[in-house]
Amino acid sequence: MADKIKVALNGYGTIGKRVADAVMRQDDMTLVGIAKTKPDYEAYVASHKGYPIYAVDPAKAGPKFKAAGIEIAGSNLDMIKKADIVVDCAPEGIGEENKKIYEQLGKPAIFQGGEEHEVAGTSFNAAANYGEAIGKKFVRVVSCNTTGLCRLIYAIDKAFGVQKARVVLVRRGGDPNDAKRGPLNGIVPDPIQLPSHHGPDVQTVLPHINIETAAMKVPTTLMHMHFVNMSLKKRPSREEVLDVLRQWPRLWLIPSWYNIKFTGDAIEFGRELGRSRNDIMENAIWEESVTVDKEGEFNAFQAIHQESDVIPENIDCIRAMTGIEKDGMKSMAKTNKALGIGNFNPWKLAPP
Amino acid sequence: MADKIKVALNGYGTIGKRVADAVMRQDDMTLVGIAKTKPDYEAYVASHKGYPIYAVDPAKAGPKFKAAGIEIAGSNLDMIKKADIVVDCAPEGIGEENKKIYEQLGKPAIFQGGEEHEVAGTSFNAAANYGEAIGKKFVRVVSCNTTGLCRLIYAIDKAFGVQKARVVLVRRGGDPNDAKRGPLNGIVPDPIQLPSHHGPDVQTVLPHINIETAAMKVPTTLMHMHFVNMSLKKRPSREEVLDVLRQWPRLWLIPSWYNIKFTGDAIEFGRELGRSRNDIMENAIWEESVTVDKEGEFNAFQAIHQESDVIPENIDCIRAMTGIEKDGMKSMAKTNKALGIGNFNPWKLAPP
Incomplete structure (x- = not known):
């Protein structure tokens, strides 16, 4: 070497x-x-x-x-x-x-x-x-959100072709060590005018992806949450989608028996694992939420650890x-x- | 009488x-x-x-x-x-x-x-x-969320035909006088398994509407927030959409100069108005967020006052x-x- x-x-x-x-x-x-x-x-x-x-x-x-x-x-x-x-x-x-x-x-x-x-x-x-x-x-x-989106969208696009991605991001208001940010109570559409910068930001990495994003800020410090909907070019089964996601170690499919109910549990899992600073560097995708609907659209929840991904x-x-x-x-x-x-x-x- | x-x-x-x-x-x-x-x-x-x-x-x-x-x-x-x-x-x-x-x-x-x-x-x-x-x-x-969705979807469906509605709901964790609910910190996909009950609930009123909903709970008491995406049968302009929304007094288009940045401002507006219990009984739709995208899909943020709508x-x-x-x-x-x-x-x- x-x-x-x-x-x-x-x-x-x-x-x-x-x-x-x-x-x-x-x-x-x-x-x-x-x-x-x-x-x-x-x-x-x-x-x-x-x-x-x-x-x-x-x-x-x-x-x-x-x-x-x-x-x-x-x-x-x-x-x-x-x-x-x-x-x-x-x-x-x-x-x-x-x-x-x-x-x-x-x-x-x-x-x-x-x-x-x-x-x-x-x-x-x-x-x-x-x-x-x-x-x-x-x-x-x-950024953290764009990284999380690129990982998931790239994997699905490579396998099935993404016709259009529609993503709603629910962002943490501030980091755990940030005393100045908010909101303390309320939900902030941010920006109010669509789209949020995340879609164009994904396109700086994946220029061919047709993506629209909307974002909000909420009173939490732990992780961001994405709800990702994608119209696909192919029509995979749910199992085929899961098989693709399983190929990428940075896409972590949360098994349902782990009983990780929310972002608080995901971070607590990082603490249990003894990970440095309880970091969850993977996209935390709830396996149960991964769905291919009757129009063949992909849907899933993923949590993104803003400090570490x-x-x-x-x-x-x-x-x-x-x-x-x-x-x-x-x-x-x-x-x-x-x-x-x-x-x-x-x-x-x-x-x- | x-x-x-x-x-x-x-x-x-x-x-x-x-x-x-x-x-x-x-x-x-x-x-x-x-x-x-x-x-x-x-x-x-x-x-x-x-x-x-x-x-x-x-x-x-x-x-x-x-x-x-x-x-x-x-x-x-x-x-x-x-x-x-x-x-x-x-x-x-x-x-x-x-x-x-x-x-x-x-x-x-x-x-x-x-x-x-x-x-x-x-x-x-x-x-x-x-x-x-x-x-x-x-x-x-x-319910409050279903009421808010029915009002908006009905108005748009009547005018332009809704082919598919995709809604992400970010719900308040509890009401202002509720000491038992959470989360205090974190975002809860609720339910993890899709869809949330809100889509089927809309169909109890509007059985012909093709709708998928995903919901989360967050640490706030003030209002719910919806991000509503709808594929339409017609292709209206943004102005045509706004004209339809303006016909319904229970759909309130928030003017941008009001500077209502989040749900906290919407409730504060109710207090300024001298409304009973600061109630906002209308769907609070950010006019700036109302968009018809290049595929002709409708997008908007709306806040729903869970206690009063x-x-x-x-x-x-x-x-x-x-x-x-x-x-x-x-x-x-x-x-x-x-x-x-x-x-x-x-x-x-x-x-x-």
Whole structure:
């Protein structure tokens, strides 16, 4: 094997901290370090994990890190210079500003779904378009919802052809550690004017898919929920549909006897499994809800863990962009194994 | 005009108390009284409104009412004997038991949507099938969600023909005065197995409508939200669709400049209007969300106030069953006027 890919994490919030941990679990990657703007409990844990910590603005943040007892390895520019590739996990919109830095330093970079497609020019989902990222300088891993939709729609489209997808997304109002978002009581059609951005966003990865999406926000922190309806070109039986879904480890069919009644149970299952941060990186599709109706339309409920489903996609995107693995299926299998995706045997996954 | 219709309210919870108030606002009806099983704050207010209060089981409840200082006019059986018609607003499933009483006493009765269609044999929505209730002994006013769907689907079907309706319902977990329901955090696909009961329930009123429904419960108390997609037989323009919706006062098109961003705003609007209990009895349809897509499919968001949208339907159902008004459109217009439905001029509706 070639030298390990040196990965720098610019930004260390909800996504960044998970990508850093996931990089550490890959045998073909190393973590150069993580960059943060200020010390906080996440930096505290990162430092105790032994991750090299770089400051985004050391002149300003250096004294704060020092006061917190956290050693700084340098500036985020120092970090980026040492890396083969940067995963940008800065807050929404900041990635676009950071792009100038990556261009100046001649480093390839992955952006997250909070950035516009145009920032990278290529939008990525491992199953759907791995090959398009190979050798690219800038690629965007699409958002949690778009990732969940691409996985499912790609699998069904490949097998049966999707004539039209109609998706209603019920989004969590904020993440568990977000004190500023809402709603606290109520249902927010968001946007009121149709369609939501999710349909066009799916088309940045799967341009040929005819899709309409509507979205709402509700008072929960745990996961998003999608109700997916698709008119198909072929007329498969329900069993044929289930057989297709079973081929994809990132599509998890929840067995009915698990008695996972809602998103709260799905996250509790992640906790029972001993998964890092109780993450459910797979699309959680209720097997019982998978239906082919009398017009041959596919219907299903799937829950999407907004904090973690894009993590394996970031890992695959690193392999594609650096060219260390040109076969998307092989990269996905490697990532899945390293992260325990599709493996619901608790003790194998994470010994207690 | 003939003598006023004497209406008895058997059950005085969320729906019962509103129907009682609504009956009081009609010039062709009088309220015989309301029946409750025990004294509480709702009984306290009812007694101060001067509503005759009857006890469901006076031997057991009488002393409790006496201790509470609330005078009892007799048993619920006494009340029912005095009435021309009973509106049964007992908790879900109790209506079926109560039916025996109504049969014994030879009184026509209206049941609520918590009861099965078979309890009454006729399910009712004023716009959709007023005529079917004329002269009937037992009729069920369908539930809040089904009422909201029947109103919208009937209007669109009448104008353009509905080939297939696909509806995703995001339901409030419990009412504002319900301390026992959930979820507190999470999204519940309910039921997981498709379809939800709402589609078949719409068909009890509109048997020819091809409809599929999926439902979720979320942590809110204020209103339900529907995302309604319909394939149509004709291909109307968006303006033609809006023109149809504008013909029905119970379909309220929310103007975008109102800045009603979510269900919380819709209820706040009810409070600003000075409406009784802030009720929004109309389907609250975001005008901006009404869309005819490139396949000619109708799409829209509508919020449904679970506590109140069935109230005008109960009033119309009384008129249909007693035959005091055989023209559904006339009854609806009369009810709308009496309850201020479709009238969003605050001071005309309820002087401060």
